Amino acid sequence: MNKLERIVEHDAGARAVRRCEELGCEPYSDMRGGLFRPYLGAAHKAAMATLRGWMHDAGMSVRTDPAGTVIGRYEGAEANAPALLIGSHIDSVWNGGFYDGALGVMLGVECVAAFASRGIRLPFALEVVAFGDEEGSRFPLSMLGSRAMAGKAVGDVSQMRDRTGATLHEAMRGAGLDVGRMGEARRNRQDILAYLEAHIEQGPVLEHADAPLAAVSAIAGIQRFYVRVQGQAGHAGTVPLSMRRDALAAACEMVLGIEALARAHVDDFVATVGKIEAHPGAVNVIPGSASLSVEIRSADAQCLERAFLQVKDLVGGIAGRRHVGWEVQDHQTFAPAPCDGRLVDLLRSGIRAEGMPEHVLVSGAGHDAMMMTDWVPTAMLFLRSPGGISHHPDESVIVADVQAAFAVMVNFITRLPEVLDISARQGTVV
Ligand SMILES: [Zn+2]
Known part of the structure; x- marks a missing residue:
């Protein structure tokens, strides 16, 4: 040759x-x-x-x-x-x-x-x-x-x-x-x-x-899904902070929690929240519901599955503390x-x-x-x-x-x- x-x-x-x-x-x-x-x-x-x-x-x-x-x-x-x-x-x-x-x-x-x-x-x-x-x-x-x-x-x-x-x-x-x-x-x-x-x-x-x-x-394989957060809308002036169920504040805590989780596993997977929405979306209304997109990527199928479960645990923990409802929707998996x-x-x-x-x-x-x-x-x-x-x-x-x-x-x-x-x-x- x-x-x-x-x-x-x-x-x-x-x-x-x-x-x-x-x-x-x-x-x-x-x-x-x-x-x-x-x-x-x-x-x-x-x-x-x-x-x-x-x-x-x-x-x-x-x-x-x-x-x-x-x-x-x-x-x-x-x-x-x-x-x-x-x-x-x-x-x-x-x-x-x-x-x-x-x-x-x-x-x-x-x-x-x-x-x-x-x-x-x-x-x-x-x-x-x-x-x-x-x-x-x-x-x-x-x-x-x-x-x-x-x-x-x-x-x-x-x-x-x-x-x-x-x-x-x-x-x-x-x-x-x-x-x-x-x-x-x-x-x-x-x-x-x-x-x-x-x-x-x-x-x-x-x-x-x-x-x-x-x-x-x-x-890399991909886990892609939405987290829907259900809180309680209310008047931004009359409801005390301690009595709120603010869906957007909960969603934001989830965003940072997901980032911290991915940072802690630098080589195993990356996770991204690319989109976040809050409703009703008015300056003087406590957000009653919110949704965030989550995407996790990894070359390791088991790691990908584990990361998905960890994100779900994290989201559930935050939702529990903040007394908001939550669910995962439109979940798609692409294998590595x-x-x-x-x-x-x-x-x-x-x-x-x-x-x-x-x-x-x-x-x-x-x-x-x-x-x-x-x-x-x-x-x-x-x-x-x-x-x-x-x-x-x-x-x-x-x-x-x-x-x-x-x-x-x-x-x-x-x-x-x-x-x-x-x-x-x-x-x-x-
Ligand atoms: Zn290309």
Whole structure:
């Protein structure tokens, strides 16, 4: 494999960055002065067309699957060999950054270009997959492309509507797709070797650690619910403090209590109250009821469950002391998605080979990789986010980090047969 290990494409990182920037404005954005590329909008369709050209130029045969995922395939030494999928998404949030998602796709294109330009055929195929709906910024369901590819049930979503009232059925028809055939995007498990996703960290941890890259060990699971607090409304001037059942004051104590609980378990989970409401919401009325959203994230399923019970205990204790009622509503659980240990180690050794500090992080944010972990061996590579900024026009990357990510990915691809059971044939030069 020495021939493969010598691949150094000095401008691969810079080109990947340049392409993300090129896709950052019209016609690849549906807003003026910023980036908004929702699923199957005009900007997404324009980006799909340009990406198809880049994939083709890199040596791939290109198709679009029934969920609107652009797939470029570079055959292995033997036709129809199982594929390593290298993917991420090309949709964006409103006024988003250039690199969230798109960078992982562009890096995939660079990897294929590096092998194809040398005529190197691997013992497996490479496929670059560009999902179109990771963010859920148009319809009220996210990760449609990766869900469909991994064969995850989504129910009948044809009539869900975007903000303008257009249905998914209509949006897909406008892109030459048929919502009734979305299930056909499902891939056969035996045709897929593994899934690799490079993505910006979208947080400040790597920058603080002065580390350009990290292997992701798992994507955190989520417990998401509302706590409704029932007190007693009353006149703000006539009811003595000692006789009040103030729902908002109780809710505030709960917010700080949840924060303190999470702080005490710094490495196990994070908890956030992102939304709080009080009723009736008047300056001269004691709040009679309040509600707060609670979100707990952890890579450890047991920790997640324990944290949920601890939050419930805490809320119950505060409510009891303050003589208010409470209940948990709209409780949703998303299980943690662990990456494949062998592939995590492969990324780590690639990072080490670049002379960089070896970091392993849990992804607190959801990614398309979440849909893959229980289906195929999955790996994620994080790139440092300057300032920890993402989902914002100021989102950025450091070109040298992207170049290093490219090198780690090429190393990963080259050495994949060492850790996955691929028929032992070496890559051959055609
Ligand atoms: Zn993303």
